[in-house]
Amino acid sequence: MGRSEFEIMNDKPKAPRPRKRWRRVLKWTLGTLFLALVLWGFIAYWTSTNDCDRYATTPANPMKAVVYCDYGIANLKLQEIEKPAPADDQILVRVRAASINPYDWHFVEGTPYVMRAMGVGLRKPKDTRLGVDFAGTVEAVGKNVTQFKPGDEVFGGRGGAFAQYVCPRATRAVALKPANVSFEEAASVNIAAITALQALRDKGKVQPGQKVLINGASGGVGTFAVQIAKSLGGDVTGVCSTRNVDLVKSLGADHVIDYTKEDFTKSAERYDVMLDNVGNHSLSECKGVLTPTGKYVLIGGGGAGDQGFLGGLGKALWAMVFSKFVNQQMGMMMADANQKDLTVLADMMQSGKLKPVIDRTYKLEQVPDAIRYVEQGHARGKVVITVE
């Protein structure tokens, strides 16, 4: 039977079904959030600035320091800036030597890019000073400082170390330099040796007689790691290229694998601890060289030219997931510079158990060249800056 005209006129449009309505709400919400995020990113990028204006005024009490107002090695400048004055809990150190770490080029280049979003500065570096590791002489101390006095020779880590003076806090990463260690040697210790110590002692928990593999045994961290693993009683295998085989042996390694001739992941040998300074093998390949209860400690990896958005962090995140599905402990470690461990390392150097390996030295005005050299990824031990 046909519908009457009255029935047809009273036809109401059907209300959208609940599922369709939710889909529309979700679409609009996500779209709005995405737009807000893009807008926020755009504003944050273009308003990202730093304190470079302060370098425009002539310093009343000048010192030389390396500064950079924009990302990129070409933007590094040696400039006269205001000499710092120690706060009540700080010491004023006249820097005699500093050292370069991959850490420095990460900041100069602003890579991996995720770092920029994590507070380092989206468009420009927020902190315009460079360098961390230093050694020098205490020139003055703040009124609350009891551990150090003027004339003490110290070493440690403090931001802005590529300069004639730094002001570290007396209770933080600074310790007395042993007399048998030069300023150049002491300046090379902070980041690299602390990383090696904490990776092997605290994360790897190396025990006497355990087999320890160090991938990247000839670089800044590696040269310290070989010696520290030996002093913890490990049976140490170092991985390096042909030209560094003798160096790694001379540091005490029991076995050396030349990576240009042999792939350690294809060997039948199994290790209790693997320290990975290079990150050039997959996690499943690295797992394959561990004993069933072995530990894999990743500290970094990736060259200056291939950092991209996540750099080594991508592998670190993957390791967190991967380790949930295997028996071995596998993960990344971030070093924590502190006075206690610097003192441990000072004692080791004093007793002759630890000797920094210095590849090259540069002057303060040559910091850009020194960073370019370390960026190539083939330093033999540490690269040091001498400061006059």
Ligand SMILES: NC(=O)c1ccc[n+]([C@@H]2O[C@H](COP(=O)([O-])OP(=O)(O)OC[C@H]3O[C@@H](n4cnc5c(N)ncnc54)[C@H](OP(=O)(O)O)[C@@H]3O)[C@@H](O)[C@H]2O)c1
């Ligand atoms: N997580 C942390 O807290 C932390 C702290 C310090 C450093 N790091 C990171 O750790 C990594 C190492 O630092 P570093 O100061 O030791 O760097 P580095 O001084 O620049 O070391 C480079 C070394 O890597 C070696 N290497 C390059 N390719 C290799 C390969 N395929 N197999 C084995 N060795 C290879 C080189 O030896 P050859 O010349 O023989 O190739 C060179 O001796 C960097 O990625 C750094 O950013 C992380």
